[in-house]
Every structure is written in C-alpha cells, then in structure tokens.
Amino acid sequence: MASLDLLEFVPASDSSPPLIEAVNLLKEFGEFQAVKGVSLKVEAGQILALLGHNGAGKTTTTRMLAAILTPTSGQARIGGFDTVRQPLEVRKIIGHLTEQPGLYNRMRVLEYLQFFGELQRVPPKLLKERSEELLKHFDLWDTRQLRMGQYSKGMRQKAALIRALIHEPKVLFLDEPTSAMDPFSARIVRDAINDLKQSQRAIILCTHNLAEAEQLADRIAIIRKGEIIIEGTAEQLKQSLLGAPHYRVELNQPLDEIPQAVITLPHLKVLETFANGFVYETAEPAATNPVVLKRLLESGLSVVTLSQVSRSLESVYLKIAGEGFAAEHNRDEVEQSMLKEITKTSRNSRKVGKM
Amino acid sequence: MSQVELFPGTRSSISRALIVTRRELRDTLRDWRVLSPIITLVIILPIILAAILNILSPDLIRNLGRATFYDRLLPFTTLAIGFLPMSFCLVIALETFVGEKERNSLEALMSAPLTDFELFLGKYLAATLPTVLASIFASLSFGLVFTLMGQPFPVEPGLLLTFLALNIVQALVMVAGSVLVSTHTTSVRAANIMASFIILPMSLCVQFEAVLLLNNLQIGLYFMLLVLLVILLLLIRAGVKIFNREEIIAREGDNVSFKGILRGFGYFFKRTPREALAHQKTGLRWTPWRFYRHDIPQLVGLYRAPALVVLAAIVGGIVVSIWVSYWPVVQEFRDSLNLGDSLGGTQNPICQPNGINSISINGFQGITWQGLFINNTVSVLIGSGLSIISLGVAGILLLIVSTGPVGFVLGFFFQLSLNPWPLLAGFILPHGLFELPAAILGIAAALKISTSLIAPPAGMSIGQSFQFAIVNYIKLLGLIVPLLLIAAIIEANITPTIGCWLTGGTV
Numbered sequence: 001m002a003s004l005d006l007l008e009f010v011p012a013s014d015s016s017p018p019l020i021e022a023v024n025l026l027k028e029f030g031e032f033q034a035v036k037g038v039s040l041k042v043e044a045g046q047i048l049a050l051l052g053h054n055g056a057g058k059t060t061t062t063r064m065l066a067a068i069l070t071p072t073s074g075q076a077r078i079g080g081f082d083t084v085r086q087p088l089e090v091r092k093i094i095g096h097l098t099e100q101p102g103l104y105n106r107m108r109v110l111e112y113l114q115f116f117g118e119l120q121r122v123p124p125k126l127l128k129e130r131s132e133e134l135l136k137h138f139d140l141w142d143t144r145q146l147r148m149g150q151y152s153k154g155m156r157q158k159a160a161l162i163r164a165l166i167h168e169p170k171v172l173f174l175d176e177p178t179s180a181m182d183p184f185s186a187r188i189v190r191d192a193i194n195d196l197k198q199s200q201r202a203i204i205l206c207t208h209n210l211a212e213a214e215q216l217a218d219r220i221a222i223i224r225k226g227e228i229i230i231e232g233t234a235e236q237l238k239q240s241l242l243g244a245p246h247y248r249v250e251l252n253q254p255l256d257e258i259p260q261a262v263i264t265l266p267h268l269k270v271l272e273t274f275a276n277g278f279v280y281e282t283a284e285p286a287a288t289n290p291v292v293l294k295r296l297l298e299s300g301l302s303v304v305t306l307s308q309v310s311r312s313l314e315s316v317y318l319k320i321a322g323e324g325f326a327a328e329h330n331r332d333e334v335e336q337s338m339l340k341e342i343t344k345t346s347r348n349s350r351k352v353g354k355m
Numbered sequence: 356m357s358q359v360e361l362f363p364g365t366r367s368s369i370s371r372a373l374i375v376t377r378r379e380l381r382d383t384l385r386d387w388r389v390l391s392p393i394i395t396l397v398i399i400l401p402i403i404l405a406a407i408l409n410i411l412s413p414d415l416i417r418n419l420g421r422a423t424f425y426d427r428l429l430p431f432t433t434l435a436i437g438f439l440p441m442s443f444c445l446v447i448a449l450e451t452f453v454g455e456k457e458r459n460s461l462e463a464l465m466s467a468p469l470t471d472f473e474l475f476l477g478k479y480l481a482a483t484l485p486t487v488l489a490s491i492f493a494s495l496s497f498g499l500v501f502t503l504m505g506q507p508f509p510v511e512p513g514l515l516l517t518f519l520a521l522n523i524v525q526a527l528v529m530v531a532g533s534v535l536v537s538t539h540t541t542s543v544r545a546a547n548i549m550a551s552f553i554i555l556p557m558s559l560c561v562q563f564e565a566v567l568l569l570n571n572l573q574i575g576l577y578f579m580l581l582v583l584l585v586i587l588l589l590l591i592r593a594g595v596k597i598f599n600r601e602e603i604i605a606r607e608g609d610n611v612s613f614k615g616i617l618r619g620f621g622y623f624f625k626r627t628p629r630e631a632l633a634h635q636k637t638g639l640r641w642t643p644w645r646f647y648r649h650d651i652p653q654l655v656g657l658y659r660a661p662a663l664v665v666l667a668a669i670v671g672g673i674v675v676s677i678w679v680s681y682w683p684v685v686q687e688f689r690d691s692l693n694l695g696d697s698l699g700g701t702q703n704p705i706c707q708p709n710g711i712n713s714i715s716i717n718g719f720q721g722i723t724w725q726g727l728f729i730n731n732t733v734s735v736l737i738g739s740g741l742s743i744i745s746l747g748v749a750g751i752l753l754l755i756v757s758t759g760p761v762g763f764v765l766g767f768f769f770q771l772s773l774n775p776w777p778l779l780a781g782f783i784l785p786h787g788l789f790e791l792p793a794a795i796l797g798i799a800a801a802l803k804i805s806t807s808l809i810a811p812p813a814g815m816s817i818g819q820s821f822q823f824a825i826v827n828y829i830k831l832l833g834l835i836v837p838l839l840l841i842a843a844i845i846e847a848n849i850t851p852t853i854g855c856w857l858t859g860g861t862v
C-alpha cells in the first residue's frame with residue numbers, strides 16, 4: 001500500500017514546543033465535572049492514545065483541545081495557539097475525526113470534501129488533487145458518484161477521516177478511527193495513521209481497541225472519571241501495573257526440579273513449573289536471562305526456548321478498569337453480580353451438556 | 356492600489372458564511388420533503404386559487420360589490436398566499452442547528468475555522484432565502500396567473516410593495532425565531548413543538564393585517580412593518596448574542612426538572628448578584644444585613660442602565676405632554692375646564708374642608724396610607740407584569756400615562772403665566788421622592804426579566820439568565836415595597852399639608 005504522498009513531511013526542531021499541550025484542564029457542566037485537571041503533551045511525530053470507558057472524559061478532552069468547548073479552568077495550546085483566545089487558529093491546524101462520522105447524506109463525497117476544503121481555505125486546484133489522492137488511497141474513489149447516505153458504516157468512517165485530513169492538519173484528534181471498519185479497511189487506516197505520524201503530525205487517538213492503541217501509540221494515557229490515572233509507553237504501563245516481565249523456559253526433557261543455581265539467582269522469582277519447564281519473573285532480564293541459560297546448560301539441561309510471556313495492554317486496562325469498577329460499586333453488589341453470572345453460566349453449560 | 360475595507364475582515368467573514376449557506380441550500384434543494392410542499396404552495400396553489408377567483412369573480416362582484424372584490428378580497432388573497440409557504444419553510448430554519456446535531460454532523464462543522472457569527476449568518480441566510488423567495492414567488496405567481504386569465508393585476512403596485520415588504524419581514528422574523536429555537540433545543544421534534552410559539556403569533560399578525568386591509572387602514576400596515584422590524588432586530592441580536600456552540604454541542608436533554616429549577620433559584624438567592632455574575636461560591640451567609648448592605652446596593656448599580664432608560668422615557672413623556680398641551684385643541688379643552696383658579700391651589704379639593712374625606716381609594720375613605728399603598732403596589736406589580744411580556748414597552752407606557760398629566764399641568768401653568776413649582780414641590784415631591792424611584796426600579800427590573808432572554812450575562816444560559824432576573828426582581832421588592840409604604844404614609848399624612856401650605860390653601 002502506497003503511503004500518503006500528499007501529506008508533506010514537516011520537520012520539527014528539537015527546541016520547538018509540543019504541538020499539543022494541555023495543563024490542568026477542567027470542564028464542568030453545571031455541578032458535574034466531566035474532566036478534572038487533565039495535563040498532557042504530544043510532540044510532533046507522536047501518537048498519544050487515550051483509553052477509557054464511555055463517559056470517562058475522552059471526548060470532552062478532545063473537544064476542549066479542538067477549541068469546541070471552553071475549559072472551565074486550565075489552559076491548552078495547539079501548535080502554540082491558545083484554544084480559548086485563538087480558537088480559529090487552532091481550528092485551522094487541526095483535523096478532528098469525531099466519534100460519529102456525521103456526514104451530509106444528500107451530498108457526494110467530493111462535494112463534502114470541497115465544502116470542508118473551502119472552509120479551510122485550501123486552494124481549489126490543490127483541493128481537487130488532494131481529494132482525488134485521498135479518495136483513491138482510502139478506496140472510495142469508485143464510489144464518488146454515490147450520495148453518502150448510501151455508504152456503509154466503514155465507508156462513512158473513511159470519508160470522515162479524509163475530511164479531517166483534507167487541509168493537511170499538523171494536529172489530529174481521531175476518535176475511534178477504525179470502529180465499524182472491516183479488517184482490510186482498518187488496516188489501511190492504521191497504516192495511514194502511521195504515515196501521518198512519520199510526517200511529524202501530533203496525534204491523539206481515542207480508542208477502545210487496545211491492540212490498535214498498543215500498535216500505533218507512542219504513549220498511552222488511561223482516563224477514568226475525567227482524570228488521567230496513568231500515562232506512559234505500553235511497556236511502562238505493563239511494568240508498573242503487572243510487575244516485572246515474565247519468561248518461560250522450555251526444556252527438551254522432563255524437569256524434576258529446578259536447579260538451585262538458578263533459583264538462587266538475584267532478581268529472579270520462579271512463578272510456575274510444568275512438566276518440561278518453568279516460568280519466572282525478573283526485573284533485570286538483560287543481566288539475568290543469559291545467566292539462567294548458562295546455569296541450566298551447566299546443570300545438563302538443554303533449553304529449547306526462552307521467551308517472554310506476552311502480556312497484553314488489555315490486562316493493564318482491565319486491571320485499572322476493574323479496580324475502578326470495584327471502587328465505584330459496593331463490593332457486595334459486585335460479588336452478588338459475579339455470583340449471578342457464575343450461576344447463569346453453569347446453568348447454561350448444564351443445558352448444553354444435556355443436549 | 357490596495358482596496359481599503361470599511362470593516363476589516365467583514366468580506367472574508369461573509370464569504371465563509373456563504374460557503375455554509377451554499378451547502379445548506381444545495382442540501383435543501385435535494386430534499387423532496389421540503390421541495391414538494393414549496394412547489395405546491397408557490398406554483399400549484401396560486402394557479403388553483405387564481406382560477407377559482409377568476410371563475411367566481413362575476414358572482415363575487417355581484418354579492419360583495421366591485422370595490423370589495425377588487426380593493427379588499429384580491430389584495431388580501433395576494434398577501435395571504437405569500438404567507439402560506441413561510442410556515443412550511445420554517446422546517447428548514449428549525450433544522451438548522453438541531454437537525455445537524457441530531458445527524459451528528461454539527462461537531463465536524465464546529466471544528467472548522469468559522470466564528471460563531473459566520474456560522475450563525477451562514478445558517479440564517481440558508482434558512483431565509485427559500486422562505487423569502489417562496490413568499491415573494493407565491494404572491495407574484497398568483498398575481499401573474501390571475502392577470503393572464505384576463506383580469507387586472509390584483510394589487511396596485513404601491514400596496515404590492517408594502518405586502519412584499521411585510522411578508523419578507525415576517526419571513527425574516529419567523530426564520531430568526533426558528534433559528535433561535537433550533538440553537539436551544541436538543542431534537543428536531545422539540546424544535547417543531549416550539550415552532551407553534553412562532554407560527555401562532557405570526558398567524559395573528561396576518562389576521563390583524565386582514566382587519567387593517569379590509570378596513571382600508573393602510574397606515575396600520577406601515578406601523579406593523581415597523582414593529583416587525585424592531586422585533587426582527589431584537590431576535591437577530593438575541594440570536595447572535597446567545598449563540599453558544601458549546602451549549603449546542605453539550606446540551607443533551609430537554610427534561611424538565613422541578614428540583615433543578617428550584618435549585619437554580621436557590622443558587623441565585625444564596626449569592627449576591629456580583630457573586631452570581633462571577634460564578635463564585637457564596638461568601639457571606641444570607642442575613643437581612645447582608646441583603647440590604649450588599650444585594651440591594653449591587654442590584655441598584657446593576658440596574659442603573661435600564662432604570663435610566665425608564666427615567667428618560669418618563670422625562671420624555673412629560674416633555675411631550677408639555678408640547679401637546681400647546682396644541683390648539685388641548686388649549687380649547689383647557690379653557691373649557693376653566694382651570695385658572697384651581698391650578699392656583701386655593702380651590703384645590705384636597706385643600707377644601709372635608710375635601711379629602713370625599714375621596715375613596717381602594718375602599719378606604721379619604722386619602723389613607725393603606726389605600727395608597729395597595730393602589731401603588733398593585734400598579735407597580737401590574738406595570739412589571741406588562742413589562743415582562745412586552746419587553747418593557749407596556750410598563751414604561753403605563754408610567755408615562757401616570758406621569759404624563761404632570762406635563763399637561765406644567766404646560767397649562769406656563770400658558771397661564773402661573774408658577775408651577777409650589778404645586779409640584781408641595782403635592783408631588785414629598786412622596787414622589789420615594790414613590791418614583793420605586794416605580795422606576797420595578798419597571799426596570801421587569802424590563803430586565805424580558806431582556807434576560809435576549810442577552811444573558813456571560814457564562815449564563817438563557818434559563819439561568821431568566822432565573823437570575825426573576826430572583827433579582829424578587830430581591831428588589833425588598834426595597835420597592837418599603838419605599839412604596841413610606842411614600843404612601845407621606846402622601847396620606849404629610850403631602851396634603853405641605854402642598855396646601857405651599858399653594859396658599861389649608862387642609
């Protein structure tokens with residue numbers, strides 16, 4: 001798949017300020033605090049993924065950054081422009097893919113792009129070229145004669161994404177960019193997002209797709225009840241929430257007992273043993289793993305594999321979300337609902353067994 | 356040489372607004388649910404109506420008379436047929452914002468570099484053009500079709516222009532009202548329900564126009580045009596001022612919560628006006644001391660401008676009354692009353708023995724403070740009520756009517772070379788010092804209630820602004836009522852003595 005040639009490379013100097021910067025953003029709707037003191041920074045060429053439940057505050061945060069909502073307090077600057085004092089400048093340099101594509105159903109996609117391109121003051125010739133290029137890239141060119149009301153959900157999502165890109169924005173806010181897309185289209189969009197990152201755009205990606213966040217984002221922020229409760233790279237989040245990485249050793253023979261020379265190694269903790277191997281945890285894999293291999297060989301054991309046990313971002317998210325859920329609800333209620341769920345499941349399995 | 360712009364940025368603003376307008380119009384013209392009724396109303400209905408009137412014209416002329424048919428019925432039909440398409444075109448205006456919100460396309464539009472004014476103007480023009488054009492086209496197509504049937508054009512050119520102007524302004528008013536509704540509702544359904552508040556008064560307008568036309572009172576039509584223009588300006592100002600993209604995006608429900616409403620009132624009662632305007636938490640606990648030390652002085656300061664407007668209207672009313680008192684017809688009336696002696700004071704009934712006891716106010720015999728107090732309080736409350744529903748106009752008119760006679764009296768004094776000041780200083784000043792500020796403040800606070808819907812303070816929604824103004828009015832009653840009480844006591848017990856003494860009479 002060709003990359004997005006039209007999206008020019010924008011060099012970023014080391015001294016340039018972050019393209020997205022928010023300090024202590026707070027948003028109140030009456031007495032309800034939707035966002036409570038969110039601070040974040042995204043440099044050029046970076047993607048920050050915002051993860052959180054529905055209603056956690058992701059959309060309100062991006063709306064404040066897009067200068068659609070005014071923060072109750074705090075400050076945000078996009079490309080150096082203040083979102084409250086210079087909203088028009090902000091809106092000129094951002095591309096905002098909203099959660100719902102919300103197209104004009106009676107329009108054709110070229111008319112739609114022309115409309116937003118004109119609002120963004122894209123010169124007509126360039127607008128035409130860019131529309132064609134993007135529509136071809138996202139596989140919508142052949143459907144350009146259809147009214148957008150006839151588009152499938154995935155096509156609508158792609159049309160909305162093209163609209164957000166039509167003026168070559170420096171900053172992108174993408175809310176669920178691949179939701180409702182088939183795997184092939186989702187792949188095209190993910191590749192496009194990667195290309196945009198390479199061309200030094202700063203991107204905030206709001207998503208429920210944890211694999212996508214892990215794959216695309218440089219950093220991930222988990223937002224709960226309007227607050228960013230943790231932020232870092234996927235690895236940092238896993239480390240801080242799930243502990244040190246786990247490694248699995250498989251031998252080519254049954255293992256009666258783990259050699260003492262291995263067990264006594266510093267920074268190593270055996271977690272589990274099985275017929276021909278074991279699982280251990282170490283916070284210092286660079287130092288520990290070669291020694292483990294050496295000691296096993298010295299003990300006459302042949303190692304088939306030594307691999308890191310993969311731990312998904314989903315585990316991190318569920319751990320945090322689970323903690324949040326338990327904290328938000330009465331423990332008894334949680335236990336009761338779990339009990340009900342277990343009873344229902346066992347009843348269903350009994351029914352299946354009888355069939 | 357570069358061209359100097361009168362208003363920098365205006366041209367680019369209008370050009371961006373027109374991008375929005377073009378898109379909206381294109382969308383409208385592709386919607387058969389809007390197009391088919393418009394085509395029916397601007398082409399098919401006028402043809403049918405013209406044909407019917409043409410066929411029935413001999414009978415109608417015989418039964419109604421030639422003058423009634425040509426000078427009344429045909430002009431009114433031309434006017435009414437221009438009104439019909441407007442109500443259908445309101446669908447477009449009602450959908451402008453809330454329709455986009457419902458289709459989830461509004462957020463993308465709001466992310467584009469458009470100012471609130473550009474967005475509002477673009478949408479307003481898009482909703483206005485079909486409405487205005489449909490109205491003009493319907494009136495003209497009726498006239499032309501009727502003429503093509505061998506009849507004279509149904510309206511004379513001057514009246515046709517008045518009709519077109521009336522219908523255009525009515526269309527603009529209806530669209531401005533609808534766009535306002537559209538920015539403050541959360542669903543097209545809710546907007547359609549609210550539309551009756553626009554269609555009903557406008558239908559009454561058309562009925563009133565019919566009455567004027569059928570009675571050959573064309574001057575009334577010009578007056579209506581003027582009133583509608585004022586309403587239009589107010590609605591557009593309100594539309595631009597209270598257009599709040601944040602509220603449009605964030606508003607999620609139209610549910611009525613009585614608890615919420617009560618909480619809102621409580622919020623404003625607990626805070627001083629300044630705290631409420633600054634959205635601050637309440638500092639001082641509510642006590643009568645805080646109320647009279649902070650709330651009331653702040654409110655008087657806050658309402659200085661509307662109070663000055665009311666005062667200026669009263670002064671203007673008095674000046675106009677003085678001027679009117681010089682009209683020959685009024686002078687003849689003055690002479691017929693033979694006022695010379697009574698204006699001198701010696702024959703003032705109040706200064707006659709038992710004169711006061713012959714007067715009855717609110718069931719109280721004689722000039723009693725109870726009767727005066729009830730009378731004045733009820734007057735201020737009625738004036739306030741009228742002000743709320745008439746943007747202050749009726750309340751101010753009521754005050755002018757009450758104070759206008761002072762102007763006539765002054766005029767008569769000047770004409771008769773008498774000194775008016777003892778009469779004014781004696782019979783008006785003592786209690787007027789308390790009564791007049793109370794009345795002015797009451798009407799000014801009521802005026803603020805009605806304007807609260809047009810121009811809410813920064814950071815307040817329309818609902819909050821309305822609640823704030825009502826709470827302020829209620830709080831001000833804490834000053835107005837005591838002032839009226841003091842005024843009534845003075846007027847009953849002190850004013851007659853001072854007045855009669857100054858004017859040479861005795862009580």
